[in-house]
Amino acid sequence: MDFALDARTVELQENLLDFMDEHVYPAEAVFAEQLAQLENRWAWEQAPVVGQLRDEARRRGLWNLFLPGAEGAGLSNLQYTALAEISGRSGNLAPAAMNCAAPDTGNMEVLHMFGTEQQKAQWLQPLLDGQIRSAFAMTEPDVASSDATNIETSIVRDGGDYVINGRKWWITGAMNPNAKVFIVMGKTDPGAERHRQQSMVLVPRDAPGLEVIRGMHVLGYDDHEHGGHAELSFTNVRVPAANLISGEGEGFAIAQARLGPGRIHHCMRAIGVAERAISMMCQRAEERMAFGKPLAEQGVIRDWIAESRVRIEQLRLLVQKTAWLMDTVGNRGAHTEIQAIKIATPSTVQWILDKAIQVHGAAGLSQDLELAAMYAVNRTLRFADGPDEVHKNALAKAELRRQNKPSQR
Amino acid sequence: MDFALDARTVELQENLLDFMDEHVYPAEAVFAEQLAQLENRWAWEQAPVVGQLRDEARRRGLWNLFLPGAEGAGLSNLQYTALAEISGRSGNLAPAAMNCAAPDTGNMEVLHMFGTEQQKAQWLQPLLDGQIRSAFAMTEPDVASSDATNIETSIVRDGGDYVINGRKWWITGAMNPNAKVFIVMGKTDPGAERHRQQSMVLVPRDAPGLEVIRGMHVLGYDDHEHGGHAELSFTNVRVPAANLISGEGEGFAIAQARLGPGRIHHCMRAIGVAERAISMMCQRAEERMAFGKPLAEQGVIRDWIAESRVRIEQLRLLVQKTAWLMDTVGNRGAHTEIQAIKIATPSTVQWILDKAIQVHGAAGLSQDLELAAMYAVNRTLRFADGPDEVHKNALAKAELRRQNKPSQR
Amino acid sequence: MDFALDARTVELQENLLDFMDEHVYPAEAVFAEQLAQLENRWAWEQAPVVGQLRDEARRRGLWNLFLPGAEGAGLSNLQYTALAEISGRSGNLAPAAMNCAAPDTGNMEVLHMFGTEQQKAQWLQPLLDGQIRSAFAMTEPDVASSDATNIETSIVRDGGDYVINGRKWWITGAMNPNAKVFIVMGKTDPGAERHRQQSMVLVPRDAPGLEVIRGMHVLGYDDHEHGGHAELSFTNVRVPAANLISGEGEGFAIAQARLGPGRIHHCMRAIGVAERAISMMCQRAEERMAFGKPLAEQGVIRDWIAESRVRIEQLRLLVQKTAWLMDTVGNRGAHTEIQAIKIATPSTVQWILDKAIQVHGAAGLSQDLELAAMYAVNRTLRFADGPDEVHKNALAKAELRRQNKPSQR
Amino acid sequence: MDFALDARTVELQENLLDFMDEHVYPAEAVFAEQLAQLENRWAWEQAPVVGQLRDEARRRGLWNLFLPGAEGAGLSNLQYTALAEISGRSGNLAPAAMNCAAPDTGNMEVLHMFGTEQQKAQWLQPLLDGQIRSAFAMTEPDVASSDATNIETSIVRDGGDYVINGRKWWITGAMNPNAKVFIVMGKTDPGAERHRQQSMVLVPRDAPGLEVIRGMHVLGYDDHEHGGHAELSFTNVRVPAANLISGEGEGFAIAQARLGPGRIHHCMRAIGVAERAISMMCQRAEERMAFGKPLAEQGVIRDWIAESRVRIEQLRLLVQKTAWLMDTVGNRGAHTEIQAIKIATPSTVQWILDKAIQVHGAAGLSQDLELAAMYAVNRTLRFADGPDEVHKNALAKAELRRQNKPSQR
Numbered sequence A, B, C, D: 001m002d003f004a005l006d007a008r009t010v011e012l013q014e015n016l017l018d019f020m021d022e023h024v025y026p027a028e029a030v031f032a033e034q035l036a037q038l039e040n041r042w043a044w045e046q047a048p049v050v051g052q053l054r055d056e057a058r059r060r061g062l063w064n065l066f067l068p069g070a071e072g073a074g075l076s077n078l079q080y081t082a083l084a085e086i087s088g089r090s091g092n093l094a095p096a097a098m099n100c101a102a103p104d105t106g107n108m109e110v111l112h113m114f115g116t117e118q119q120k121a122q123w124l125q126p127l128l129d130g131q132i133r134s135a136f137a138m139t140e141p142d143v144a145s146s147d148a149t150n151i152e153t154s155i156v157r158d159g160g161d162y163v164i165n166g167r168k169w170w171i172t173g174a175m176n177p178n179a180k181v182f183i184v185m186g187k188t189d190p191g192a193e194r195h196r197q198q199s200m201v202l203v204p205r206d207a208p209g210l211e212v213i214r215g216m217h218v219l220g221y222d223d224h225e226h227g228g229h230a231e232l233s234f235t236n237v238r239v240p241a242a243n244l245i246s247g248e249g250e251g252f253a254i255a256q257a258r259l260g261p262g263r264i265h266h267c268m269r270a271i272g273v274a275e276r277a278i279s280m281m282c283q284r285a286e287e288r289m290a291f292g293k294p295l296a297e298q299g300v301i302r303d304w305i306a307e308s309r310v311r312i313e314q315l316r317l318l319v320q321k322t323a324w325l326m327d328t329v330g331n332r333g334a335h336t337e338i339q340a341i342k343i344a345t346p347s348t349v350q351w352i353l354d355k356a357i358q359v360h361g362a363a364g365l366s367q368d369l370e371l372a373a374m375y376a377v378n379r380t381l382r383f384a385d386g387p388d389e390v391h392k393n394a395l396a397k398a399e400l401r402r403q404n405k406p407s408q409r
Helices: A006-034 A048-059 A077-087 A105-113 A117-128 A251-287 A299-333 A334-359 A361-365 A371-381 A388-402 B007-038 B048-059 B075-090 B106-112 B117-128 B251-287 B299-333 B337-365 B369-380 B388-403 C007-036 C048-059 C078-088 C104-114 C117-127 C250-287 C299-333 C333-357 C361-365 C371-381 C386-402 D007-038 D050-060 D077-088 D105-114 D117-128 D249-289 D297-335 D337-367 D373-380 D387-401
Strands: A131-137 A154-158 A162-172 A179-187 A198-204 A209-214 A229-240 B133-137 B154-158 B160-170 B177-189 B197-204 B210-215 B230-242 C133-137 C153-158 C162-171 C179-186 C198-204 C210-215 C229-239 D133-137 D154-157 D161-172 D179-187 D196-202 D211-215 D229-240
Touching: A006 A077, A048 A077, A077 A299, A105 A117, A105 A131, A117 A131, A131 D179, A154 A179, A162 A179, A162 A198, A198 A229, A198 A251, A251 A299, A251 A371, A299 A334, A299 B388, A299 C299, A299 D297, A299 D337, A299 D387, A334 A361, A334 A371, A334 A388, A334 D297, A361 A371, A361 B369, A371 B337, A388 B299, A388 B388, A388 D249, B007 B048, B007 B075, B007 C007, B007 D161, B048 B369, B075 B251, B075 B299, B075 C361, B106 B117, B106 B133, B106 B251, B117 B133, B117 B337, B117 C210, B154 B177, B160 B177, B160 B197, B177 B251, B197 B230, B197 B251, B197 C048, B210 C371, B251 B299, B251 B337, B251 C386, B251 D229, B299 B337, B299 C299, B299 C333, B299 C386, B299 D297, B337 B369, B337 B388, B337 C299, B369 D007, B369 D337, B388 C299, C007 C048, C007 C078, C007 C117, C048 C117, C078 C299, C078 D249, C104 C133, C104 C250, C117 C133, C133 C162, C153 C179, C153 D133, C162 C179, C162 C198, C179 C250, C198 C229, C198 C250, C229 D077, C250 C299, C250 C333, C250 C371, C299 C333, C299 D387, C333 C371, C333 C386, C361 C371, C361 D373, C371 D337, C386 D105, C386 D297, D007 D077, D077 D249, D077 D297, D105 D117, D105 D133, D105 D249, D117 D133, D133 D161, D154 D179, D161 D196, D196 D229, D196 D249, D249 D297, D249 D337, D337 D373, D337 D387
Parallel strands: A131 A179, B133 B177, C133 C179, D133 D179
Antiparallel strands: A154 A162, A162 A229, A179 A198, A209 A229, B154 B160, B160 B230, B177 B197, B210 B230, C153 C162, C162 C229, C179 C198, C210 C229, D154 D161, D161 D229, D179 D196, D211 D229
């Protein structure tokens, strides 16, 4: 065992930390102002500072770091986590600047792993170049989508086309007019075996019959600064059969393959969020006077700070170990750990954010600080690809199975 | 001891429950639509349904119930709590319809108790008639306002006037253009004994030098449906000396007198919020299927429902006992209990709302349900007139004193 | 609603508080010493101080207060709770001194309600006089006894006798040689309808075939100071048919009838335990210096004290309301509330005891203070007549039913 | 970073796991029986099975693994933790069998690092050989011993001797008559700088004036199976000056040096305890039927199992990282992490044990299972070398300092 990061990762971290200090943090206020002046509130990429940050990230070699293998930066999951965390400290800007923002990363991975040459040329390359963006349309309003067999959207072969009908919501990023393509999950064969009913197709934003109905809110936020969460309706939407990803019946398997890295990224960025919150909490505690002494001298505040540190240190190690397992034994071998970080991260970070808000008084809930928005984003993670309770249930079943095997040690 | 409500309260409850079922709940969606079409988003009273509800409430004798004594409905605090709770189930509409919404109730009480005849004629009567609204300007951005001695706004006597300078924020209701008068807390004598430095004056909205800067947000919400939370600046604002309430140096005492009933009202409405959340949670659990059975048959969901019921029952009793103490031994005698409900209520209700949201999936965080907005409002209560931690500290000091008296039993 | 205790209860409280101060608390150390010198460690009643306290309690009219109606003190459940709580502050001595200790109270109630004249003469009278003690033999080692239909002990009619076979454990009080009679739950008709299979019979301690195997420990304690918790085995134990209580098939109904008052008593005594713990915590906090100041000035300690006070106040009110419901609408009408206090009490008191121990340092876990033993006793309440989880599940089912009725308000 | 254990550790783990399966677990019941028959209940080493296990451990090369460097097994802290955890699963027997039990390990480390040749020959060698045992006498009854400057025991130079006066308690292992030597902390110079007042001396058990007063209980346990926790009194106890360890004024520094490894060991063994509890919980959940299905199918039970797994995985990684830091940057460099594991471990393990007990019903609290005793031992860790609150306070201070440095990244 060795808990030290390798030299390349440390170097990239230094590079990224400089980028954060010199470019990203100073850009936060600028971005907010520019956003407020956009004609289309969802077209966040049109804020000039975004392009400037992207140029700088590219110049520094901080571009597409998420993508493993030769086409990407060649980083392992473990190496990438150390960078994803730092980018999470400024979650609206840094990942986007580095072309490492959800849901595009997951979508690019899907195309990278399963796309045809044509699909790669048409969609993957512009995504890797940061020219367009994408969305992943899986969740549906009327069913518990954590159980993929509940999906009701239909994808029906009709001659050389697929015809799509259904309704989706919480499709992150899809309000951004530059999200030019959606990966849509639906059923091609409702009569097949449970996990062979689903397929995924690529649907261009401008396909007739595809309607972007509205942006969903999270607490009071519409999250326009990263493209919101759209409700979509598909009415006889027709795409060429060549837009099918991988093959009919492969939808569930693709979704599973997409999950592992996606969760690692989310979790590490969430830890970055928590670190920023702890930092803000400590600074506020030092500055704010109440009843004749700084908050930093109040025992209860100190208790929160200590608990925050102790919890986040444990959590980070588990996420890192999970990344390492994915690197060494594969996503399937890391299944339980991937569930574990999905369970542990949002609730731990929520606890820390709640305390950080409390230390800031009402300002902590307001638009003057990022804490409330961070809280809202993190709260959604307790639902993202299945509520906590579904993951706990599954993890417990696995544990029970393992513990009750005869030869268990 | 007797845990049964008296006949008059039960009758008013029935009346109010009918009002809720027949008028208030059906008006919620209407109000939302009408709000969206207002020219001034803060002028919520201009939504026609508000006036209709007020007329109906008046017709039913559900008007100004909060005000004790002959001028009001003559209800005790205990009697009123049973009604406040029910009104809290539709917190944006019912209290407003009944002219029982914060911060006006507290302000009317102040004028009722401490106002001159002229002040009553000019401000109290229109408030009681629902013609105007008001705000209470105490909290300041730069200091821990839970300690009233920190207040920095100055109120200086100059001839027949007082001249006010300072900055306030989180002034609830003040974005509403019909909030015609603000009760402003400031210091008339910074050299006086700690609790004799403060005074309160009535400041008309249109007083020169008073600027309404912006509305503060709470977790993404600007709360325009009840007048928002304004940031205000006072620059040489001049009011006649007759606008002083009670006397110079009385500010702290007035604030204290205002606190007790205010907290009871907030707490009971919050319990109403929790009851609505429990109700929504139970209905959703019954309807929503996951993994082949309704959520209502999942053990973890049942655990939440049971905990919610058990916690809210305990909490309600404590609030009711506090109201009874205020009725029987006065606000001062109920001091510890008033602190206790201020500590217990927001965190209990937050726990229940978090679970109710979780049962609803992402919809629970969205604009489609009221749960997220309820969560945001309730979260602010953990700061309202001092963060939880200040109240806990004070309550513990009192407990330590009591327990360490020689003759303690 | 009225939160004031009636005059008779207040008078009895004063009487009891005097008794506690003058007799019970001073007797605690004496009892410990006398216990250590007993030949039979389970024969706690032979400690002379017990008899002295009983005499004094009788003299003061503090005897058998638990028993309602004319045969007892005529107190309502609500009136009695106020006294049970105080007795709980010295849980090993005060209830025993007042002949109000479990499990005898429940057993006397059973005989009072369901016993024949002969049974009353033979067993109830000596119990009411404090001459003998009793036990209630329901829980079995091999089955989840919270579900009474699981009971495996058989009670078979054979001529004029019943013949009992089975095994019981956690039979509180039964190690005391003066526990002369056991109420034994078993099945007379395993083929009957679920809740008509069970019956109860009175079994004298010296019945052939009844073996007292051993005392069960609770977190290291054998609880000999109140008769321990026995494991019993019944091998062809034969009792006259006249020892049947009420009738065949009535066992479940009798158990239900016994439960309500039993839970109220347990809960109120547990609140007394918590009050003593809070008191000890406050005194220790005042006296103990660490890092240059008393613990009482540490914010975290104050937080615990405040939380303890706020939680216990809520809990007490719920128990009192439950008692009032039992008095006004009967045990069945109070069913949900009885479950609620069973759920809320042990966990709340456990939290407080844990903090009280923590404030005392390692001494809090030792034999020098009562806190650790109080913790152990309270911990068992989370299992007593069914684990918390069973009660939560049942309460949630009832809530779901109520909330999903069409006409629910 | 690399999360794989090295080959030597894996090999030792396999060896140890075999030892546990073949020898230790089967010996548990034997040990309990033999203990019950000892004439001196504290002389646990006289149970024959202890000697047999020691012989086997020695034969397998599982002896003195804790001791770093050439004199010991040459394992790093990180390597040793993987073994300590496994030994913790049978905490009364395995560490003792391997001569790796507290407090002897810490005492041997002290002698190893700071002892003179004579001290090593006289005390260290027999300890390493398992011939005698030792105790560490630091905690005092009247002062908050987490602050070493509070120590009141005096060590006064008198000619060629030191004379010791004072009172100690909670001296673990000291009731065992074979604990032949005590390392005693006291003050040689109360006037010196705060951390230079203390010294440590070696005091033989049979030194005149040293009285072993009694064994302290933990909850209801006296922990005789590992030598209990003694209260000691020193009255003019005289030892040769050569018994001083290191030098006058070095007491605090020695205590600090002893702490790091001690805490790692405690924490890893506690994780072993938690693993055994999880294992028991899973097996019981599978076997126990309630309401027609095994507990393993109850959602709430699964929630506990999942939470247990998720928490313990995080905790283990933090302890391992701390060990790695001690190996790479030394105990001082690992200061914050050592505090962190001291904070996190006992509370996490307590939570898991509480749930494991709950799953077992009342049996979980009884003498029939080890869970209750495990709970008691673990509860003391929340006080061992300072209560949680002291460590949290210190860790928060360090975090605040770090976060508020100008150049902090």
